[in-house]
Amino acid sequence: MEATAPIHLTALPTGSWARLHGCELEAEDRALLCALGLSERCRFRLCNAREPWIVQVRTTRIGLADSVARRLLVIPEPAP
Amino acid sequence: MERPAAPPRIALLGNPNTGKTTVFNRLCGVLAKTANFPGTTTEARFGAFELPGVGPVEVVDLPGIYRLTLRVPESELCCAVLDGVPPYRAPDVVVVVVDASNPVRNLELVGELLAHRRPTVVALNMVDLAQRRGLTLDAAKLGERLGCPVVPIVARKGTGFDALVPAIAAELGRTTPPTVRGPAPGDCLEDWAEKTIEDSLGGARAVGAPGDSLTERLDQAFTHPVVGILAFAAIMAGLFWTLFALASVPMDLIEATFEHLGGWVGRVMPPGAIRELVVDGVIGGVAGTVVFLPQICLLFFLISALEDTGYLARAAFVMDRVLCRFGLPGHAFVPLLTAHACAIPGILATKLIPDRRDRLTTILVAPLMSCSARLPVYVLLTSLLFAGRPLLAGLAFASCYLLGAAAALVSAFVLRRTRRELAGSSRPMMLELPSYKWPSFQNALLTAKNQGLDFLRTVGTVIMAISVVMWWLSAYPHSPPTREAEALRLEARALAPEAAAEPLAQADYLDRKNAQAQSFAGRLGRLAEPVFAPLGYDWQLTVGVLTSFLAREVFVSTLAILLIGDPAAEVENEGVLAKIRTARRDDGSPVFTTATSASALVFFIFAMQCLATLMVTRRETGSWRWAGLQLGYLSALAWVAAFVTFQGLRLLGAS
Numbered sequence: 247m248e249a250t251a252p253i254h255l256t257a258l259p260t261g262s263w264a265r266l267h268g269c270e271l272e273a274e275d276r277a278l279l280c281a282l283g284l285s286e287r288c289r290f291r292l293c294n295a296r297e298p299w300i301v302q303v304r305t306t307r308i309g310l311a312d313s314v315a316r317r318l319l320v321i322p323e324p325a326p
Numbered sequence: 327m328e329r330p331a332a333p334p335r336i337a338l339l340g341n342p343n344t345g346k347t348t349v350f351n352r353l354c355g356v357l358a359k360t361a362n363f364p365g366t367t368t369e370a371r372f373g374a375f376e377l378p379g380v381g382p383v384e385v386v387d388l389p390g391i392y393r394l395t396l397r398v399p400e401s402e403l404c405c406a407v408l409d410g411v412p413p414y415r416a417p418d419v420v421v422v423v424v425d426a427s428n429p430v431r432n433l434e435l436v437g438e439l440l441a442h443r444r445p446t447v448v449a450l451n452m453v454d455l456a457q458r459r460g461l462t463l464d465a466a467k468l469g470e471r472l473g474c475p476v477v478p479i480v481a482r483k484g485t486g487f488d489a490l491v492p493a494i495a496a497e498l499g500r501t502t503p504p505t506v507r508g509p510a511p512g513d514c515l516e517d518w519a520e521k522t523i524e525d526s527l528g529g530a531r532a533v534g535a536p537g538d539s540l541t542e543r544l545d546q547a548f549t550h551p552v553v554g555i556l557a558f559a560a561i562m563a564g565l566f567w568t569l570f571a572l573a574s575v576p577m578d579l580i581e582a583t584f585e586h587l588g589g590w591v592g593r594v595m596p597p598g599a600i601r602e603l604v605v606d607g608v609i610g611g612v613a614g615t616v617v618f619l620p621q622i623c624l625l626f627f628l629i630s631a632l633e634d635t636g637y638l639a640r641a642a643f644v645m646d647r648v649l650c651r652f653g654l655p656g657h658a659f660v661p662l663l664t665a666h667a668c669a670i671p672g673i674l675a676t677k678l679i680p681d682r683r684d685r686l687t688t689i690l691v692a693p694l695m696s697c698s699a700r701l702p703v704y705v706l707l708t709s710l711l712f713a714g715r716p717l718l719a720g721l722a723f724a725s726c727y728l729l730g731a732a733a734a735l736v737s738a739f740v741l742r743r744t745r746r747e748l749a750g751s752s753r754p755m756m757l758e759l760p761s762y763k764w765p766s767f768q769n770a771l772l773t774a775k776n777q778g779l780d781f782l783r784t785v786g787t788v789i790m791a792i793s794v795v796m797w798w799l800s801a802y803p804h805s806p807p808t809r810e811a812e813a814l815r816l817e818a819r820a821l822a823p824e825a826a827a828e829p830l831a832q833a834d835y836l837d838r839k840n841a842q843a844q845s846f847a848g849r850l851g852r853l854a855e856p857v858f859a860p861l862g863y864d865w866q867l868t869v870g871v872l873t874s875f876l877a878r879e880v881f882v883s884t885l886a887i888l889l890i891g892d893p894a895a896e897v898e899n900e901g902v903l904a905k906i907r908t909a910r911r912d913d914g915s916p917v918f919t920t921a922t923s924a925s926a927l928v929f930f931i932f933a934m935q936c937l938a939t940l941m942v943t944r945r946e947t948g949s950w951r952w953a954g955l956q957l958g959y960l961s962a963l964a965w966v967a968a969f970v971t972f973q974g975l976r977l978l979g980a981s
Contacts, residue, residue, distance in 0.1 A: 274397055275754060281392035282758055283431040287516050293542060298549050298643040300759065305428045305459060307541070309549070309643050311650075311755035 255310075255318040260295040264320040271317050282308050289323055333374070334498050335384045337407060337417035339439060341432050342390030343636075343760040344425040345451045347371070348481040350387040351772055353491075371776070380495050386417065392431075394438040399682065408442050419445045419497045421490075426456035426463060426478070427761075433519035436472065440508025445497040448476040449490055454483075455761070464528030471522050473507040482766060544762060548640040551647070558644050561637070562663055565628050569621060569667060576620035584613030599801075607797035612790050621698075622671045622781050625664060627774035629675065634765035639757050646755050652735040653742030655679060655752040658688040662734065665695035666727075669939040672697075673946055674777060681753045687738050689946055690956050693939050694734035696727045699878045700930060706882050707927040710907055710918050722927070730931050733963070745955075796876055800847040811836040847873065861929065861965065862922035862972040864911045871929070878935045920980040925972035933964035 252267040266286050269276055283303040294300035298309035340346040354373025371387040389400040410416025424432040469476035475493040479486030509518035547553050588609045595601040632638055646656025657679040665672025672692045679685040704726050712719040742748050814833040818826035842848050851869035858868045874881035909917040934957050944953040
């Protein structure tokens with residue numbers, strides 16, 4: 247399987263699917279993001295490609311400020 | 327068998343937005359009360375109900391958390407309560423409320439809880455919503471997998487409680503340690519939760535949770551840079567219109583009731599100091615505070631309903647774009663807007679702000695938003711400044727609001743950069759956007775009731791005590807009648823009753839003015855006069871400013887008494903305004919010049935001048951230090967701004 251290079255979340259178009267690859271956030275914010283459900287293990291769908299960036303993990307919709315979205319690296323995935 | 331000293335305790339735990347509070351309300355009804363956890367500013371609800379076969383049990387509604395291991399005060403508090411770390415008593419049973427439509431993330435918290443080895447019941451809430459989304463969990467299978475009872479419920483409709491209550495009773499009656507089966511040490515919590523759900527599926531599963539088109543469309547609109555702001559403005563305008571429109575009737579009723587009560591007590595009690603204390607000190611002081619109760623209850627009712635709909639999380643993002651430039655989070659907007667009605671509910675509403683530094687900053691600047699208690703002061707001073715020029719008076723009036731809001735933003739900016747404890751930018755916003763729902767009337771009603779009682783408890787008692795002190799300061803020591811007043815009364819005796827009314831009123835006026843001047847408050851005014859003299863205030867205005875520390879609106883009634891001797895005076899009364907405008911200082915110069923009026927107006931825009939707000943700040947921040955900082959910086963800001971205004975206008979020749 248061909249590996250896709252990670253890109254910033256802000257480079258994804260609305261409706262695309264991806265998986266979190268890494269983030270440049272402080273430990274507390276990273277832990278909160280993970281507790282909200284956005285972790286490296288989960289696929290998510292980008293529902294809104296502007297601030298607030300809205301991602302949907304399973305049934306949870308999470309809103310992210312620009313400052314967070316810019317620091318998230320994701321790997322695009324094909325839609326299910 | 328030895329009876330336990332305290333009734334059994336049940337703790338409710340769960341993620342935010344899982345319906346935990348609805349479960350609490352269903353169990354405890356209207357008898358619940360809200361209080362902060364000892365030594366913290368984290369709010370919890372405490373209630374009780376009669377559990378069949380067990381007797382009375384206590385219920386504590388813990389704050390909503392995502393994980394027990396997160397380094398946030400709410401998670402740390404939950405851990406302390408669950409482990410019974412003093413001063414907390416460990417619960418005998420933990421009821422975890424799980425959102426059945428979002429089971430994996432919710433189960434991660436259950437997994438963490440099971441590690442604490444406490445008797446646990448899982449309340450699988452919103453099973454109807456989960457089924458609509460194509461997800462059906464087998465409660466029996468899930469219970470077997472977790473080693474604890476799992477009860478499907480729909481808290482909003484009250485279904486499933488006939489099974490939940492016996493399950494709690496059974497866990498309370500347990501004589502052996504629970505055999506819960508959480509993740510093994512070193513297991514990935516998320517994998518464990520996924521696997522547990524996979525093993526407990528009782529029907530079709532929603533694959534990848536397809537987007538709900540209505541939610542998508544609403545989110546697009548409510549978070550749009552333009553449409554979002556317009557929607558926000560419309561919703562907030564509707565909320566505040568409803569607040570002012572509906573609250574005015576009960577407010578008028580309360581005012582009238584206290585007025586009648588004061589009148590009745592005045593007639594029933596014999597004249598003397600006790601009657602004055604009860605009528606002017608106790609009833610008058612309490613009435614001034616309780617009159618805001620309808621606004622507070624209604625505001626919290628509306629905010630609770632709005633929060634229930636899921637909209638507020640979206641609104642927080644809309645406002646974050648503006649407020650973050652000044653070091654405030656988007657969550658701060660609702661508390662700041664609320665503070666326009668009254669700073670107290672505004673400060674209480676900061677509980678919506680998750681980060682403590684953000685919350686503290688918002689509390690510190692909230693009194694700068696022009697509250698309704700400032701209205702009579704603004705009306706009086708703008709009318710004095712622009713008599714006969716209503717357009718200019720209106721513009722000045724609106725500017726007061728803008729100036730207050732601008733000062734709040736700038737103060738937040740400065741505080742974030744100068745106070746070490748507040749330093750740094752606000753936490754970046756990342757929020758769960760809960761599903762859109764119809765609000766729960768019962769939840770909103772209970773929130774309004776709890777906040778109303780809280781307001782009466784924490785503010786009413788303090789206000790009453792201070793009112794009594796202020797009444798005493800302004801009423802004592804009694805002064806004998808002045809010679810001029812005695813002469814007027816002698817003169818009146820020789821006149822017909824109709825003609826005697828005027829000199830008698832004048833005699834009363836002179837006596838009251840003399841009594842005020844000789845009272846402790848009057849002496850205090852003269853003592854403090856040098857502090858306010860650079861702002862253009864004489865001792866009478868100084869007393870007005872000092873007494874208004876109790877509540878801003880007291881300024882107008884104090885001036886009405888001090889300057890014209892008519893305690894029943896109203897601001898709208900043109901005669902009163904004319905008399906205040908022409909009131910004289912001891913040296914015969916006018917009390918209010920253009921420079922003095924402008925200086926007083928600016929002072930009241932910025933000054934703290936509200937004891938009740940100070941007390942609430944102390945309570946919500948958990949420290950006198952923050953309350954002291956708030957009082958200090960706002961008083962300094964008000965003094966400097968009023969000084970610059972007065973001296974600047976004098977230099978420009980306005981006097």
